[in-house]
Every structure is written in C-alpha cells, then in structure tokens.
Amino acid sequence: MTGPATTLPRPAHRDGNVLRWLAAYTASVTGDVIYFLALSWTATRTVGPSQAGLVVAVGSLPRAVFMLVGGVVADRFGPRRVAVASDATRCLVILVSAAVLVSAAPGLWLLVPLALVFGVVDAVFMPAVGAFPPRITTRDQLARLQGMRGLSVRLSNSLGPAVGGVVLAAGGAGGAFAAGVLFAASLVLLLAVRITPLPAPTAPERLTTRQELGAGLRYVRRHRLLAPLAGVIGLSEMCFSGPVALGLVLLAHERGWGASGTGWMASAFSVGAGAAALWFTVLPRVARAGRGIVVALLVTAVATAALGRAPTLWSAVALTVLIGLAGGTAVTLTGALVQAETDPRYLGRVTSLTTLCTLGLAPALFPVAGITAQLWGAGVFFAGCGAISLLAAALAVAAPALRRAELQGAGA
Missing domain, CATH: 1.20.1250.20 (MFS general substrate transporter like domains)
Known part of the structure; x- marks a missing residue:
C-alpha cells in the first residue's frame, strides 16, 4: 500500500x-x-x-x-x-x-x-x-515573483x-x-486570485487606526532584519526614483550629447533593469540574498560615480546599463526579503513603509541635483549618488541578520 x-x-x-x-x-x-x-x-x-x-x-x-x-x-x-x-x-x-x-x-x-x-x-x-x-x-519563489513584477512594470x-x-x-x-x-x-x-487565509487571532483586539499604525512601526523597529532593511531600501532608492533621470539630462547637456544622448542613457538604464528582472524570473533559486544585496549596492555605487566622469557617450551608456542591472538586482532582492520576513498580519503596513521610503525621499534630491550640477557639475552629483549607495551597502554589511539573509527554507 x-x-x-x-x-x-x-x-x-x-x-x-x-x-x-x-x-x-x-x-x-x-x-x-x-x-x-x-x-x-x-x-x-x-x-x-x-x-x-x-x-x-x-x-x-x-x-x-x-x-x-x-x-x-x-x-x-x-x-x-x-x-x-x-x-x-x-x-x-x-x-x-x-x-x-x-x-x-x-x-x-x-x-x-x-x-x-x-x-x-x-x-x-x-x-x-x-x-x-x-x-x-x-518563500523560495518570492525573488522570481519580484522579477516577474519588475518585467510587468x-x-x-x-x-x-x-x-x-x-x-x-x-x-x-x-x-x-x-x-x-x-x-x-x-x-x-x-x-479570481486565491490567497492563503491568515489564522484567526485567539483574542481579537479593537485598535484604532493610529494604534495599528504604531504597532506596525514598532514591529519594524524591533525586527532584527526589517529595521536595517528599511534603511537600506530608503538609501538605495533615494537617487533612483527620479533624481538620476534628471541627472542624465544634466549630464547630457553638460557634455553636449543632446537629447539623443539622454534618450540613449535612459533606455540603457531600462534595459539593464529589465535584464535583472528577467534574470530573476528564470533563475531557479537565489542563494545568499543578503550578500547579493551588498554586492549589487557596491556595483551601483562604483558605476554611478564613474558615470559622472564618463569621457564618451557610449561609455556612459555602458555604465548606465550596469547601473540598471545592479539597481534592479538590489530592488528585487530587498523586495523579496521584505515579503519573506514580514509576519503576514503586518505586511500591508510594512509594504507601505518601504514604499514611502522609496518614493518619499527622492523628491528632496530634485533641487539638489540642479543646484549641484550648476555649481560643481553633474559629475559631483553622480559622485554623491554613488556615496549614498555606498552608505546603503555599509548599512547592509553592518547588520548581521541582513548580511546573512536567505530566501530558501522557512521564514525567520
């Protein structure tokens, strides 16, 4: 039998x-x-x-x-x-x-x-x-799903x-x-989408919206992985949710590459990010997600700083492809770790916090990009963006739970 x-x-x-x-x-x-x-x-x-x-x-x-x-x-x-x-x-x-x-x-x-x-x-x-x-x-499919989501975007x-x-x-x-x-x-x-139901709480509490929000923020602050991960996401996305697009325009204007040069670099960034999303879509498994984030951020930092010193348009295009590839890798892995490590009861609040970190810090750099490029040149702006990415990598290295994070097996 x-x-x-x-x-x-x-x-x-x-x-x-x-x-x-x-x-x-x-x-x-x-x-x-x-x-x-x-x-x-x-x-x-x-x-x-x-x-x-x-x-x-x-x-x-x-x-x-x-x-x-x-x-x-x-x-x-x-x-x-x-x-x-x-x-x-x-x-x-x-x-x-x-x-x-x-x-x-x-x-x-x-x-x-x-x-x-x-x-x-x-x-x-x-x-x-x-x-x-x-x-x-x-859990082990979350990086793949993040790659599919990146392709969708x-x-x-x-x-x-x-x-x-x-x-x-x-x-x-x-x-x-x-x-x-x-x-x-x-x-x-x-x-038509089926989702796994959450277990019913043994003693449901009646909390106000403010209390629930406070509970979510405390949950992130006390979590050994999510707390540094939220900081890494905020820093790593600060330059790449809009300011770098403005920086590409300023760089092309400064070097005399014109609108076509801006278009080539912007397209190259999309190609790199799309390639990263496609790679994770077809990759069977992701080993050492935490270390992957650190490496991706280091590559992003170096390539971004080098972009501001690129001598020709085609070297700038090559560097922009690399930035898109490394940045797309960091976005996919950080997003997958957030989803893998968060208690499902808090996932909406944690997602809203990381989304706000992604979208909320970038607008502050728009005026900085223009002022920096006018006073010292676009190269200095890209060097600053590289330094921010380097700071994000340092934060990831300094947090053992994040540095050693995996996407295989059971959640923490």
Whole structure:
C-alpha cells in the first residue's frame, strides 16, 4: 500500500494563480500610466502648464500623506478586498469623468477632485497589492515573483504611453479616460486570485487606526532584519526614483550629447533593469540574498560615480546599463526579503513603509541635483549618488541578520 502522493509547489511562472495576479497588476499599472498621461495632457490643454503642475501635485500629495494609513487598511480588511475596492473605485471614477467630458469642457472643478481621488486610492492600493506575493506563492519563489513584477512594470511603462498617445489622438481626453476598462480587467482578475487565509487571532483586539499604525512601526523597529532593511531600501532608492533621470539630462547637456544622448542613457538604464528582472524570473533559486544585496549596492555605487566622469557617450551608456542591472538586482532582492520576513498580519503596513521610503525621499534630491550640477557639475552629483549607495551597502554589511539573509527554507 502506497502513501499519499505529495504535490510539489509550482514555480511562480507556471502557477496560474500567480499569473492571474500578475496580469491584474499589469493591467492596473498600465491603467495608472495612461491615466497620468491623460490627466497631464488634459490639464495642460485646458488650464495651462502652470496649473497643470498644480493638478499633478495635488494628486501626488495624498499618496505620500496616506500611504502609511493605506497599509493599515490593507492589513485590517485583507489585501484582495482592498485591491478590488481600489480598482472598482478607479474604474467608476474614470468612466464617470469620461462621460462628463463628452458633454462639458474639463476644468479645475473636475481635474482637481479626480487627481485627489486617485492619489488617495493609490495610497491604499499599493500596500494592498504588495501584500499578495507571500500569500500566493512559497518563500523560495518570492525573488522570481519580484522579477516577474519588475518585467510587468517595464512593460506597463513602455506600453502605457504608447496606448495613451494613440487613444488621446483618436478620441481626445474622454477616450483616454475611458482606458479605465483596464482597471475593470484588473478587478475581474483579482477576484479570481486565491490567497492563503491568515489564522484567526485567539483574542481579537479593537485598535484604532493610529494604534495599528504604531504597532506596525514598532514591529519594524524591533525586527532584527526589517529595521536595517528599511534603511537600506530608503538609501538605495533615494537617487533612483527620479533624481538620476534628471541627472542624465544634466549630464547630457553638460557634455553636449543632446537629447539623443539622454534618450540613449535612459533606455540603457531600462534595459539593464529589465535584464535583472528577467534574470530573476528564470533563475531557479537565489542563494545568499543578503550578500547579493551588498554586492549589487557596491556595483551601483562604483558605476554611478564613474558615470559622472564618463569621457564618451557610449561609455556612459555602458555604465548606465550596469547601473540598471545592479539597481534592479538590489530592488528585487530587498523586495523579496521584505515579503519573506514580514509576519503576514503586518505586511500591508510594512509594504507601505518601504514604499514611502522609496518614493518619499527622492523628491528632496530634485533641487539638489540642479543646484549641484550648476555649481560643481553633474559629475559631483553622480559622485554623491554613488556615496549614498555606498552608505546603503555599509548599512547592509553592518547588520548581521541582513548580511546573512536567505530566501530558501522557512521564514525567520
């Protein structure tokens, strides 16, 4: 008599449940890209460039302000419920806006509330969607899933502007906002995703939002791995969530490489980051994730500092590919470790904190980039970015739990 057969877990790229989540995420991110393009285009045409900047800023502010609260909401109500509600809200709001635009000219009366709603919903959606991976796949597949997610982002950022441009040219602003059908597709796919339920608490506590947020922050602060990891994520992403893109423009202008030089370097960065995402997608297993983060940050530091001294455009392009490859590796491994090490009950709050570290510190460097390039040259700015990456690597080395972290086997 034979015992019951054991079924090995499927690799993430062959798991239909994971692929449904990935398709939903891709549709939602692409919809976000098209929405942002349509909002900027409509605001510029109807209220002028100066007020268009105000509309975009109004949309960005609630995302930063409510991000941590969004993590509390995701943990309290569950990631799928929150993500589904977010997609439903965005779909409804954008389709109603499209209907209004058919019969009325857009103005601040429409664009400002629309931007505000999307900013708040994004602040809730991002922690919720980030809490899915540990509950739809196994620990050893999280790096692969992060690689797949990276490819999804690259696809969305490439496909979204192209689709948005075509829709804008063909149907005007109303047709562009009708791209909310992508949020509807994401909604349908998310409803079909199965997630592992959490065990019911033995004695459920009734906590306020502020108390739950405080509990999440204390959880990170006291965690031997997550505390230094949050610092590493904040430092490593500080230069690469926008400021380096501005730095590439400043470097090309300083060296006389023109707009085409900026385009070559920006494309090279995307190619490198995409290659890193693809590599982790097909890699069977990741050994020594902590050491991989340290090496990736060191390579990023050296290549970034060298970019500011690149003698030719093609040497700069080669260095930018390397920066994208190393930076993409660090992003994938840090993201996978966050998901692997966090107690699922806190995952929404931890995801919101790391997302805020990623997006919240970068804007401070935009004016610094311009002032530094004007006073001392773009090379000094890139040297400073390299020093920040080096500091992130030093922090990772100084934390034994992070330096020795693994993605294989049971969680800590």
